Amino acid sequence: MxxxxxxxxxxxxxxxxxxxxxxxxxxxxxxxxxxxxxxxxxxxxxxDSKESMLDEILSTFLTELWERYDTVLAAGLRPRESLAALVTASFREIDRHRAAVAIYQKESRHLTDQPRFGYLADAQRGFERAWLRTLESGVASGDFRTDLDVRLTYRFVRDTVWVAASWYRPGGQHSPEEIARQYLSMVLEGVALRDSHRTHDPHD
Amino acid sequence: MxxxxxxxxxxxxxxxxxxxxxxxxxxxxxxxxxxxxxxxxxxxxxxDSKESMLDEILSTFLTELWERYDTVLAAGLRPRESLAALVTASFREIDRHRAAVAIYQKESRHLTDQPRFGYLADAQRGFERAWLRTLESGVASGDFRTDLDVRLTYRFVRDTVWVAASWYRPGGQHSPEEIARQYLSMVLEGVALRDSHRTHDPHD
DNA sequence: TAACCTACCAAACACTTGTTAGGGAAGGAG
DNA sequence: CTCCTTCCCTAACAAGTGTTTGGTAGGTTA
CATH class of the missing domain: 1.10.10.60 (Homeodomain-like)
Incomplete structure (x- = not known):
């Protein structure tokens, strides 16, 4: 055979x-x-086992995700563009690894205790550092507001991006890039109406 | 005894x-x-069974949650205040029923199929209707932007509120009301810096 | 006192779980 | 043809699962 x-x-x-x-x-x-x-x-x-299937699913997903993230972070973009690139990369990965992302969300919390899945905790610390640095440098550069709790903002941004995996269906009416664009517009500009929205397109 | x-x-x-x-x-x-x-x-x-424990946990949580929501929705607030009241009520419920919210998030998706947990699907439809109506009436009244996909916005708002249960710890440094305030400020005004943030506090 | 109820334990039940061992069919290589 | 590797099946295993049954300590009521 x-x-x-x-x-x-x-x-x-x-x-x-x-x-x-x-x-x-x-x-x-x-x-x-x-x-x-x-x-x-x-x-x-x-x-080898049921657990090693889970292991392989999660580790290959995280490896690929970090390749994208590292590329973005190494590009030396300005904070706003860096945030946009991270968000867009995330939605693309959700598009590619929807099941893995959903599993990661559901199971990672109680897997981090096991030594075998220690890389989950590493990845989480990496996420936090990458997002926090982007947000903080944006605050320092004057791109982002100074009156928001950066850590709270980080959690909101992070969560909203990843839970999208729970309702996103590939081949639906929204492409990952379109979702990222709408999401970024909402996070950056807010949903409240203001003058600029009456006259021109708010995208980037 | x-x-x-x-x-x-x-x-x-x-x-x-x-x-x-x-x-x-x-x-x-x-x-x-x-x-x-x-x-x-x-x-x-x-x-009766392990399942009926789960049932009782989820149903009592949802019953209490909908009492709060109904009160808000019946108050006939303007869209912006209605949105704020819904968000604040949600964070208060997360504070009160953190475990139940976490369970609801993790398990509801694959429980909705079972007839016994049909009320989960009902609640979800109710959430969607309540949030969508609030957002749509806000768009109609000119409070919210018209160029955002309402359904996408609803999903983002909904998810970000509820995943907070995964990291929120009662008695921490942020009260539910404080978290709701920061969150609303982010969602409504955005994280990008603009002139109004330089001169006055954006919390309406 | 006696009857009764609440709240629990001890021990087992039938069943499902992840996993293993041994074997065999199908094709490629010599 | 014969050997060999790949891939899968059959059949079983031990451990753990939710649940049931019968019993009992101890307080309440009559």
Whole structure:
């Protein structure tokens, strides 16, 4: 039989979808096997354990995400553009790894305790540093308001971006870029009407 | 032995905390019993099943939440004040029912399928109607911008409010009202600096 | 005193869980 | 053809799951 290396990836994708839909603990390996078209025991030819499937799903997602983030952060953009680039990159990753993002959101909190998933805590600290630095340099440069609690703002911005994974459906009426644009417009300019909105387009 | 009706409530609160921390499916009835100071089987003197504990936690939370929402919606406030009142009420409920909110967020999506938890879908439809009507009437009255997708805005606002339950800790440095104020300021006015922020406090 | 109720324990139940062991079918390589 | 690798199945395992049953300590009521 010829090797089909795509099979492993395919099983992992279906596992991610089931995990995202039902939750990791609520998902049985038999459900994954059913969805992937094989029997429960056969999963263990491809993977060590149920937990290592989860591990691989989350770690590959975070690795790819940080490649994008690092590119943005290394570009040396001005705070406003840096914020926009981070947000846009995030929505693109949600588009690409919707299931992984949903799993990350649901499970990461109680996984960070386990040593095996220590990289989750690392990633979270990295997020906080990247976002906080962007916001703080924006405050210093006069791009952002000075009267808002930066840490609160960070949490709001972070959460709103990532929970989008819970309702976003690829191929829907909004592209990731369009969602990012609307979101940035709301966060930067606010939803309240003011004069500038009556006369011209507020995008960037 | 004298009846202690507080015991049932106490066990339910303990269960809510464990559910919120570990997830419903990942929590065993023995863990709940340990945390509450009795044995697993003894839980079934107070409750029919593990599921009915979850049911009672979520339904009492939603009932109380909708009492507050209905009060706000019936007050006939102008859109901006109505939005502010809804947000503030939400943060107050997060303060009061942090565990229940966390559980609701994590589990509601895959519970809505079960007939027993049909009220979750009802509540969600109610949220959508309440928020959308507030936003739309604000657009119509000229309080809010007309160039934003109302449905997207609704999702952003809704999600950001409720995910706050994941990081909010009662007794911390921010009161629910303070968080609501900062959040409203961000959503309404945006984080970008503009002239009005240099001269006066933006909190209306 | 006796009957009764509340709140719990001890022990088991049937079932599901993740995981393993051994085997076998199908194709490629020699 | 024969060997070998890949991929999967069948069948079972031990541990853990939610739940039930019968019993009992101790306070309340009569």
């Amino acid at each position: 010829r090797p089909a290396p795509g099979r492993r990836r395919q099983i992992l994708d279906t596992a991610a979808r089931v995990f995202a839909a039902q939750g990791y603990d609520a998902t049985t390996v038999r459900q994954i096997a059913d969805a992937a078209g094989l029997l429960a025991g056969s999963l263990y030819y491809h993977f | 004298r009846p202690a009706p507080g015991r049932r409530r106490q066990i339910l609160d303990t269960a809510a905390r464990v559910f919120a921390a570990q997830g419903y499916d990942a929590t065993t009835v023995r863990q709940i019993a340990d945390a509450a100071g009795l044995l697993a089987g003894s839980l079934y003197y107070h409750f």
